[in-house]
Amino acid sequence: MTTARDLAIIALDTADKPVEQGDLSLALAGAEVFDLLDARALVLDGDRILPSAPAPTGDRLLDEAAGTLVREEPYESVEDWLWRRGRGLSAAYVDDLERTGLTSRRRGRRIPLRTGRTELVDSAARRQAEERRAAGEPVLAALAAAAGIGEEPAGELAEEATAVLAAVGDAVMELEAVRQRKVIEDAAFDNVWRGY
Template sequence: MNTARDLAVLALAASSDAPVEQGDVSLALAGAELLDLVEAGALAVDSDRIVPGAPPETGDRLLDEAAATFVRQEPYESVEDWLWRRGEGLSAAYFAALESDGLATRTQARRIPVRTGRTVVLDSPERTRAEERRASAEPVFAALATAAGLQDEQPETLEDLTDDTVTAVLAAVGDAVMELEGVRQRRAIESSAFDNIWRGGV
């Protein structure tokens, strides 16, 4: 039940070396939370709807917070809608939690007496566990890492998954990430067109 946290560790480590799309990471983290909460018995997925169970006591503040956001009246909320709602700003929340828990630290820029620099993941058992999960090519974890932009290839073994809930959540995460990429591309095209018009009018 550490999928979301392990994914956050890898995402923060990756962001220290190269830019990652925080929106993609946030959507993948929301999907990981759902799968962690399925494991905790806190929900079921009926078709594409999240059916909440008893509130869990996971010992993880962000997971408990996620469970508290479930819509508890029929027809309930779709997985995709929940991913978008829960995912807003979620990567930043996880990164702040890792720093608060002493698993990451913010470097200090020289000669600037304010909180600047970048956040780096420290060596810890949690980081080792997350890296071992990625190295093991565990299908579900690898699918979430792919959606978050932390690796390039979708694992072939994903096709062998038979758990309907897991496949529904992973499919919803993949669709949401593709939709977000479409939004980014449209904005880039619109921005480029505006710049061309502006230059042409000068």
């Protein structure tokens, strides 16, 4: 299993509060950076992602991510990668989990045609993700915290990990600022219309 897939499983398994899809998508894109580093499909040079020799990882979404790496100078920054790759990524992971049989859809009881919430099935992948979360693996915990699941882990991380996690944190904060600005603009628009 990959860090990105484990993060998606953890997000679906979180019952206490729903996770913002945009935040999760950015965190998943960050998780893919770590997975691609582990697979030696990329290296980091400061904040730039330099592609390495493409090697299949055995994971469909991760192989797709490796195939989308920018292969020309000045290469892509981690932040640019998060925004580009992260677009709709949480939905892609949910679909992939369903396609591989790791989730099922619950249907509403009163309205038979309405699809309900996606729920995880009991599986080895789910148990592995839960074990990694319970163990407090720092990178997974930090990515989960960026997505709004749990608290920031304490402790030191490698410089490379810190740079990627900082970019994820900055992107999530920027997305939240956009949400807040939209709420304010919508409220102002509503006030203008009430005046007429």
